[in-house]
Amino acid sequence: MIRLYNVLREFWYLSESGETKLVEAVETEEVLEVEPEENAGLNKALDTYRKLIEKKDGADPLTEKEQESLEKRIKEIEKREVVEKIEEHESVEIPCEKGKITIGPPTLTRFEKARIMGARALQLSLGAPPFIPIPKNARISLDISMEELEQRVIPITIRRVLPNGDYQNIPIDYFEK
Incomplete structure (x- = not known):
């Protein structure tokens, strides 16, 4: 070409x-005929x-x-046996008992905190009503969302997923502070 x-x-x-x-x-x-080695x-x-x-x-x-x-x-x-094909696995929800988190640490990770605060700050900036009285030192919606997260009043559930697709839905109340 x-x-x-x-x-x-x-x-x-x-x-x-x-x-x-x-x-x-x-x-x-030119077609090269090369047989792949087993x-x-x-x-x-x-x-x-x-x-x-x-x-x-x-x-x-x-x-x-x-x-x-x-x-x-x-x-x-x-x-040793060489696994060439991975069998399909149906994702299963792991039940979450009160105070028993089986996937991940018992506290919110910094990534989960950032995601929650960012999403809630966006909601607040678009006019959603706050779940707490607005603190005097709050300048932006992110300050309000941080305070809501500390008080655990945001009605949100965290989904933690394992590599095989199994997951656990954990309400925010179950995490340690």
């Missing part, structure tokens, strides 16, 4: 007074492992006993 572009570009620059010539571009595609990633990992073990001892080559031990460990690794 680039070749065709270069030919046409050259032709356009060199064309004289409206003469047009047809230039036929020939595209050739367990290529495993073989590469084993080679790297072998090199690391050999380098660990420094300049001294491995003894016969150490070499046999290394080969035995490599054979054990090769015999």
Whole structure:
């Protein structure tokens, strides 16, 4: 494709007074037939492992006993089952009992706090009524949302999700202060 572009570009620059010539571009595609090696990633990992073990001892080559031990460990690794397909997992809600949080720390993380305060400050700035009397030292809606979060009056639930998709919905009252 680039070749065709270069030919046409050259032709356009060199064309004289409206003469047009047809230039036929020939595209050739080379297909390399390379069969992927079975367990290529495993073989590469084993080679790297072998090199690391050999380098660990420094300049001294491995003894016969150490070499046999290394080969035995490599054979054990090769015999292991390779998981190529991950089975589908249905997400399940983990029930939340009062005061028992099973996913994550028992307190709000800084990211959860930031998300809650930001969302609540936006609501307040758009005219939502505050859940507490407005403090005297509050200058912006973020100050009000911080105070609401400290008093735990915001009716919100935090969803914590595990990597497999299981999740736990935790009311804000359940978190330690």
